[in-house]
Amino acid sequence: MESDRKPTLGRRGLLLGAAGAGVAAALGAASPARAAIPGFPEFTRLGAALDKSSLDYNPTDELIFPSIRLAAGRVRNPLGKWYMYYAPHDDPGGICLAYADSLEGPWHEFAHNPVISNDWRGHFSVPHVSSPHAVWNPRDRRMYLFFHGNNRTTRVATSVDGRHFVYGGIVLHTDMVGAGLHEASYARVVPHPVKDDLYIMLYMGRQGQTRKIFIGWSHDLGSGWKFKREPLISPREGEGGQLSGAHYWSRNGGGHVVYHSGAGTMHAAYVGTGFDREDHLGVFYTEPVATRAAAPSFAEEDGHLYMYYEAGARGNTNIAIARA
Template sequence: MEFDRRRFLHIATGATAASAGGVLFAVGEPGAAPALAAPGGFPDYRYVGTLLTPGRLAYNPTDEIIFPCVRGVYDRLSTRLGRYYLYYAPHDAPGGICLAYGDSLEGPFTEYPGNPIVGRTWSPHYSVSHVSSPHVMWNEEHREMWLYFHGENNTTRLARSKDGIHFTYDRVVLTTAMLPRGTTETSYARVFRHDLPARGARYIMVFMRNSTANHRDIGWGWSADGRIWEFASQPLIDHADVGANNVSGPHLLKRDGRTFVVYHTDKGSGGNILITEVGADFSRRDHLGVFYDSRSAAPENGRAAAPCFGTDRGVPYMLYEAGERLSGAIAVARG
């Protein structure tokens, strides 16, 4: 399916929308005509509330937090603080990988008192200005929580844990040197269990990549073990193909045998979360438009970003950044 730029721009820059019954309606316009069916057959996620705000956190070095990643641990860890572990971080120096825990995806979440659980210096492995963008994957084979995080913006690393709190450093998994010349940033990576038999791979990584052209795209790679990676030279999703200046914060989703990537645009390009069907072998590029339309009201203020997903007792949820970059909060929407 070819991306309809005019349709996207109308949605991205028009009235704020809320979803109902698989159709979007403009807020404050009762009985408005249907604008867009939910793409890919996914739930229509609706804002429920705010989970974390910097001003209420004990560890708050820069008064900003980004990039939530939530994992159910109730059936994975024998000793745990709550049913769900929510990882997040400040971005600006010094950053720091942080943890909160709770028994419901609608909250409340309690800040772990030992934050940050991973800092910007880890001797003898690295010493950088900041670490951020935590993505934790449950590795069933090793029965471990695997943490992928960046610092600096050109390097993504892996650490591993048996309890989701105390991590052991593993290795660098991605740098700009692994991509074509002119690449300046490789960060905000998320990793998922996904088979690519033709490439001998069992894991997929999606991430943000930037270049000297200073337009951010979505990159991707594949791995047999989650530690040693190969990467595509061309973007998985090019910013220009979806009518945006920058795209970032990708997440893999599957539904009814189909494979998708969702990601956000910068606020100047609408501030929404978009969706592209990539296919089981990542050979498709069907840009389906808006997955989640950010609201003009607080806390989103026209920007929703960096989504992650979970299910709580059969109910689907999306956790995400809400608000202006580096001045927002972590929010939750229910499907």
């Protein structure tokens, strides 16, 4: 459970914007959670991103899977410099948006959340939609938003302003992979690190009762995705038997994937820029306050690297922020 004290800002303000005080003083920031992997940064937890009690849209009191994207100079009429997409998970879910002019906040809830609901007339009606991941495409100047709903299906929608979306269809379904998958969700998409005009999708697939990291690829963000049947990363000793929330790590020479485990910690593996290795490197980050860290998203501003992630026990999560 989150133990950060309540913000002193207005109804839609974010905890990190406490006026007249430094970040650490305003938040009672925890000491650095040291990375156990040589060469990787240490992150200091700054606090919770959103005050859940002040949100207009918060149907289940859980916020998961943040996706941070620069909006200024990209989307039409941006509400702020940065956009953060997030969602509840349990029914009905709903893809939500917050915006800020700094990665240290304050963040503000978009007044018309959810921007995508679990019932999109003419396209789908499912118990919930969740796990948003946004990708800015400079070629057509659109934000591509990937999300799951139901758990066997990952979909995409596009937007020129990051707020109003056009449905793009299904990009991943368990039947497209085979391999006995029962779930195919929590996808993040990045440009291939060495091949032009190719995108990589990292997602969670469930085989039996075990969740693993799988991989797909496409030359088109919105369609044409192909998927490898074999998992890219399977759980090893110390990882709690389950993996999810994979994010490609382009630093340290590239070829790394950061993901969360059933043990409540984030881990890293080296897969190479050819995605043909599986070298488990150990613990990347341990949540110092809320017992569990998951689904990281990274962004840089003014020479600082920030990690947004979900913190807390499943079903009672909030979005937390840490800085390297």
